[in-house]
Amino acid sequence: MTGIHVSGVLVHANPECLENVRVQLESAPGVEIQTVTPEGRLVTVIERPTDNELADVFIAMQNTAGVLSASLVYHYSDNEDAAEQEITS
Numbered sequence: 001m002t003g004i005h006v007s008g009v010l011v012h013a014n015p016e017c018l019e020n021v022r023v024q025l026e027s028a029p030g031v032e033i034q035t036v037t038p039e040g041r042l043v044t045v046i047e048r049p050t051d052n053e054l055a056d057v058f059i060a061m062q063n064t065a066g067v068l069s070a071s072l073v074y075h076y077s078d079n080e081d082a083a084e085q086e087i088t089s
Helices: 015-027 051-062 080-089
Strands: 001-014 031-036 041-050 065-079
Touching: 001 015, 001 051, 015 031, 015 041, 041 051, 051 065
Parallel strands: none
Antiparallel strands: 001 041, 001 065, 031 041
């Protein structure tokens, strides 16, 4: 589905790998890091045009070396296709 898909993800990384994890996550498409703690927690936002693209980025985050866990804490979806269909009906 095309539109806007935004998710908030809390990432917990090994503190010894924190800088590498930060660099890797920042290079992922549509990822913004909002907060980083010295203990290895990163508050991130993913924004992608489709739900499949968002899911792919989330899975890549989980599989990043040094990431202990990535938890989806928020998701918003605004489907342009459904809005367009509603207008034309």
